[in-house]
Amino acid sequence: MQQVDHTTGGDKLPSTIIQFIGDSDNEIQINQKYASLWNPKTRYVLLTGGRGSAKSFAASTWACYNLTNKDKWKILFTRYTLQTAHISIIPEFIEKIDLLNMESAVDATKTVIECPARNSSIIFSGIKTSSGNQTAKLKSIPGLNAFIVDEAEEFVVEQDFNTIDDSIRMPGLPNVVVIIMNPQDVEHWIWARWFEKSHRMIEIDGHQIPISTHPEVTHIHTTYLDNIRHLNPDYIAKIEKLKQENPEAYAHRYLGKWLDKKEGVIYPNWTEGAFDESLPYAYGLDFGFYPNPDGMCKVAVDQARKLVYLKEKCMQRNNQTKRSKVGF
Numbered sequence: 001m002q003q004v005d006h007t008t009g010g011d012k013l014p015s016t017i018i019q020f021i022g023d024s025d026n027e028i029q030i031n032q033k034y035a036s037l038w039n040p041k042t043r044y045v046l047l048t049g050g051r052g053s054a055k056s057f058a059a060s061t062w063a064c065y066n067l068t069n070k071d072k073w074k075i076l077f078t079r080y081t082l083q084t085a086h087i088s089i090i091p092e093f094i095e096k097i098d099l100l101n102m103e104s105a106v107d108a109t110k111t112v113i114e115c116p117a118r119n120s121s122i123i124f125s126g127i128k129t130s131s132g133n134q135t136a137k138l139k140s141i142p143g144l145n146a147f148i149v150d151e152a153e154e155f156v157v158e159q160d161f162n163t164i165d166d167s168i169r170m171p172g173l174p175n176v177v178v179i180i181m182n183p184q185d186v187e188h189w190i191w192a193r194w195f196e197k198s199h200r201m202i203e204i205d206g207h208q209i210p211i212s213t214h215p216e217v218t219h220i221h222t223t224y225l226d227n228i229r230h231l232n233p234d235y236i237a238k239i240e241k242l243k244q245e246n247p248e249a250y251a252h253r254y255l256g257k258w259l260d261k262k263e264g265v266i267y268p269n270w271t272e273g274a275f276d277e278s279l280p281y282a283y284g285l286d287f288g289f290y291p292n293p294d295g296m297c298k299v300a301v302d303q304a305r306k307l308v309y310l311k312e313k314c315m316q317r318n319n320q321t322k323r324s325k326v327g328f
């Protein structure tokens with residue numbers, strides 16, 4: 001299991017930033033906390049953190065470094081919604097390649113950057129297109145050995161992730177899956193899979209933040225405090241203002257603290273208990289459009305006690321008109 005100390009030790013100053021890769025003329029400085037990304041001991045590398053903590057910067061630099069330094073690497077870079085990659089994301093990667101002094105070694109198209117001398121490439125794709133979900137298409141790309149999921153909080157269907165994950169299986173090369181996310185609520189499958197039963201707490205700026213101890217992942221957690229030298233002072237002032245005004249929102253957004261329940265739920269004050277079957281009831285049905293599931297629940301209202309009872313009856317995707325095997 002990877003043993004890396006990811007704590008910021010309560011220090012509000014950024015930790016040491018090192019010249020991690022690059023030459024003296026044209027260097028890229030990456031926080032030491034990201035070092036294990038360059039030498040992963042596990043298939044999965046999870047980069048979590050608050051806004052502005054350099055997760056995307058580190059991952060794109062890592063991809064560009066491998067593109068131009070390793071033979072036969074084929075990296076799939078995805079965001080859930082990623083349109084016009086050549087306008088939105090490829091320029092960011094080209095910028096890193098320039099900093100690595102390798103601009104003459106690569107060719108870019110609208111969806112791919114190639115390094116012919118290395119026979120390596122980065123393929124860019126969204127998961128969700130206007131016509132639906134394209135995991136089936138992505139899983140058929142041959143020869144992939146690395147898969148980066150940026151903004152994985154939007155990747156809500158674990159099965160879609162698994163489908164692509166299964167196709168990262170190149171013999172003779174490291175097989176690496178990098179998952180980048182701003183933690184959301186604990187209902188996300190990433191929490192259930194790598195945190196729920198396996199984490200320890202560290203303190204960052206007075207808040208308790210979970211670090212995964214799951215043997216399957218290398219977990220790196222960073223915050224804007226680790227990237228402060230690359231942030232605009234106005235942006236830092238905005239963060240500090242929120243810290244004073246709303247410490248919990250600050251902890252979630254900028255320290256990467258997970259939320260207990262879905263933010264913005266209409267009824268936050270609920271508990272689990274027995275449904276009062278003596279009350280009159282009705283069913284509520286919400287048709288979901290993929291990837292959202294269809295949801296149906298039984299509802300009863302106890303007017304006298306001011307209680308609402310809800311019982312989940314169905315929460316399924318891909319339902320057909322003729323199905324409905326819901327047990328009433």
Ligand SMILES: Nc1ncnc2c1ncn2[C@@H]1O[C@H](COP(=O)(O)OP(=O)(O)OP(=O)(O)O)[C@@H](O)[C@H]1O
Nearest residue numbers: 029030050051052053054055056057058182227230
């Ligand atoms: N090593 C670096 N050198 C120069 N600039 C950097 C470096 N690391 C990060 N930055 C800059 O810091 C800012 C925040 O970085 P980045 O977008 O990677 O953060 P993030 O953690 O992905 O944020 P978000 O959660 O909002 O997606 C960006 O403007 C980025 O260009």
Ligand SMILES: [Mg+2]
Nearest residue numbers: 055056057151
């Ligand atoms: Mg980012």
